[in-house]
Amino acid sequence: MHSIHSTDAESAQNLTRYLADEEETLKFGKKLAACLHSGLIIHLFGNLGAGKTTLTRGILHGLGYSHIVKSPTYNLVEIYKISGLYLYHFDFYRFNDYSEWEEAGFRDYFNSDSICLVEWPEKAGNLLPKADLQCFLNMFDSGRNIEIRSSTETGKQCLIHWNTEKNI
Numbered sequence: 001m002h003s004i005h006s007t008d009a010e011s012a013q014n015l016t017r018y019l020a021d022e023e024e025t026l027k028f029g030k031k032l033a034a035c036l037h038s039g040l041i042i043h044l045f046g047n048l049g050a051g052k053t054t055l056t057r058g059i060l061h062g063l064g065y066s067h068i069v070k071s072p073t074y075n076l077v078e079i080y081k082i083s084g085l086y087l088y089h090f091d092f093y094r095f096n097d098y099s100e101w102e103e104a105g106f107r108d109y110f111n112s113d114s115i116c117l118v119e120w121p122e123k124a125g126n127l128l129p130k131a132d133l134q135c136f137l138n139m140f141d142s143g144r145n146i147e148i149r150s151s152t153e154t155g156k157q158c159l160i161h162w163n164t165e166k167n168i
């Protein structure tokens, strides 16, 4: 059995990592993928260019997806299927209103067979189901970091998995 590693910056409820460059964001996403499973809803917060799509690309690579990962800015959602698992990558930056939500059938995307990663969740407001994990991609003059907070018991279990995983 592994012991739970924790520092001041991380506990079962949250973790923070410094991301030196794009490669490191990809690497972090790949490692995070090992803690994820179907049914999870993850909200990604961060300004334009903060690295939300890069993180998603890392997660997809970690799940075994080896093709191009595009930003969903224009389509609102990109759909990936990886060995029976669906991953929906939303970007609500250009989201307008409830009718758009209904027409696109977005409600149906949030089910137990999929992982949903949502950029700009604040633009869709309370139409979205509650997130299990909230990822904050922060940019400072001194560099970038990511902070992940769990907001459900399921999300908390993911971060416990991260903390107990060897070599992470």
Ligand SMILES: Nc1ncnc2c1ncn2[C@@H]1O[C@H](COP(=O)(O)OP(=O)(O)OP(=O)(O)O)[C@@H](O)[C@H]1O
Pocket: 019, 020, 021, 022, 024, 025, 046, 047, 048, 049, 050, 051, 052, 053, 054, 055, 071, 073, 144
């Ligand atoms: N940790 C990092 N350090 C430096 N550059 C990074 C880092 N992570 C990503 N980038 C670079 O930042 C740029 C923007 O990244 P990305 O498209 O992932 O941002 P985004 O948050 O999805 O943006 P948008 O909100 O516009 O969709 C890319 O050129 C990427 O290479």
